[in-house]
Amino acid sequence: MFLVVGLGNPGSGYAANRHNIGFMAADELVRRYSFGPWRKK
Secondary structure, eight states, rough: OOOOOOOOOGGGGTOOOOOGHHHHHHHHHHHHHHOOOOOOO
């Protein structure tokens, strides 16, 4: 089992900000390896 944590700032105002590289990296892993969609619990 692997755990990948992508840190970043929530909100559309920070979407392309360098401080959201963790979010962007996690999204890229999902895209590349065809994981299921994100969900909130």
